[in-house]
Amino acid sequence: MTVLVFAEPHGDSVSDATLATVTAAAALGGPVHILALGAGDAHASIAGVEKVIVADDAAYANGLAENVAPLISGLMDGYDAVLAPATTTGKNIMPRVAAQLDVMQVSDIISVEGPKTFKRPIYAGNAIATVESSDAKLVITVRTTAFDKAAAEGGSAAVEAAAGPGDAGLSSFVGLDAVESDRPELTSAGIIVSGGRALKDGPTFEQYITPLADKLGAAIGASRAAVDAGYVPNDYQVGQTGKIVAPDVYIAIGISGAIQHLAGMKDSKTIVAINKDPDAPIFQVADIGLVADLFNAVPELTEKL
Numbered sequence: 317m318t319v320l321v322f323a324e325p326h327g328d329s330v331s332d333a334t335l336a337t338v339t340a341a342a343a344l345g346g347p348v349h350i351l352a353l354g355a356g357d358a359h360a361s362i363a364g365v366e367k368v369i370v371a372d373d374a375a376y377a378n379g380l381a382e383n384v385a386p387l388i389s390g391l392m393d394g395y396d397a398v399l400a401p402a403t404t405t406g407k408n409i410m411p412r413v414a415a416q417l418d419v420m421q422v423s424d425i426i427s428v429e430g431p432k433t434f435k436r437p438i439y440a441g442n443a444i445a446t447v448e449s450s451d452a453k454l455v456i457t458v459r460t461t462a463f464d465k466a467a468a469e470g471g472s473a474a475v476e477a478a479a480g481p482g483d484a485g486l487s488s489f490v491g492l493d494a495v496e497s498d499r500p501e502l503t504s505a506g507i508i509v510s511g512g513r514a515l516k517d518g519p520t521f522e523q524y525i526t527p528l529a530d531k532l533g534a535a536i537g538a539s540r541a542a543v544d545a546g547y548v549p550n551d552y553q554v555g556q557t558g559k560i561v562a563p564d565v566y567i568a569i570g571i572s573g574a575i576q577h578l579a580g581m582k583d584s585k586t587i588v589a590i591n592k593d594p595d596a597p598i599f600q601v602a603d604i605g606l607v608a609d610l611f612n613a614v615p616e617l618t619e620k621l
């Protein structure tokens with residue numbers, strides 16, 4: 317079974333999400349090829365990859381799903397399966413690919429059990445379903461926190477250019493308004509400091525969470541309540557409808573631990589919770605819990621670090 321991996325666009329380098337997806341693809345047993353929208357040489361260095369197809373036509377430069385999906389489905393005559401990370405980009409593109417191929421997408425897999433059999437979480441991670449596809453071609457998104465990263469170096473894949481159908485004429489790129497940050501990216505950070513509704517407002521969130529994150533070299537996350545109230549941007553959200561993270565250390569501050577939040581972080585290796593309510597559900601998953609007022613505890617912790 318030859319398997320295609322859609323590489324998450326990541327400037328001139330390879331994203332951790334792509335490396336984890338390569339591991340999932342390799343578990344299917346066949347040769348692994350990568351479709352990259354740029355950075356062909358960087359992707360060619362990934363261990364275990366046989367071929368990199370680079371589509372650097374201007375139509376694909378900004379990863380517009382309307383253009384990239386037909387590019388992928390057009391390549392699928394040569395492949396039995398295509399995998400992409402279950403990131404915002406992957407989740408935007410792959411359902412379109414599945415529709416174009418008239419197959420059922422297998423979403424958010426956490427393990428490969430057989431050539432067409434996978435495990436995936438359902439009910440916000442409260443149950444794990446084992447699913448078997450009966451489609452001729454597999455379209456899969458991968459929960460990247462569930463797979464080890466493939467080695468970024470050591471491979472020497474052949475690089476070839478893909479033509480592709482180009483601009484589908486359905487959408488156009490207007491601009492990118494991204495927050496520049498030196499912080500680690502949320503989904504690949506080793507440590508995450510996350511704040512909830514208790515932080516009151518944006519300036520207070522910044523005043524209490526940022527210095528602690530700075531001390532720890534951590535990424536910053538947030539509950540949906542904090543995002544909805546405008547304390548921090550939407551892409552900070554951890555949870556069922558936000559990002560799925562599994563860092564070495566996750567510090568939840570003033571977060572109650574609603575099931576939808578836990579769905580995004582309960583696989584973290586060590587969970588630390590600071591909450592003034594001893595009955596807060598977050599303490600049921602926490603390895604280390606501190607019942608305290610965050611407005612005292614967080615500055616003290618930051619100071620001591």
Ligand SMILES: Cc1cc2nc3c(=O)[nH]c(=O)nc-3n(C[C@H](O)[C@H](O)[C@H](O)COP(=O)(O)OP(=O)(O)OC[C@H]3O[C@@H](n4cnc5c(N)ncnc54)[C@H](O)[C@@H]3O)c2cc1C
Pocket residue numbers: 511512513514538539540541542553554555556557558559569570571572573574575576577580590591592593596608609610611
């Ligand atoms: C379909 C759906 C999807 C959802 N998806 C997500 C998601 O992806 N991510 C997500 O986070 N939520 C999600 N939610 C919302 C979720 O149900 C909760 O409403 C949300 O997580 C609550 O956020 P919170 O813990 O910050 O706020 P709250 O539940 O209000 O908790 C605030 C906590 O702060 C504590 N606290 C207050 N003051 C202090 C203080 N001074 N010191 C210390 N502790 C203090 C309180 O004891 C409390 O436990 C979703 C909900 C639905 C219905």
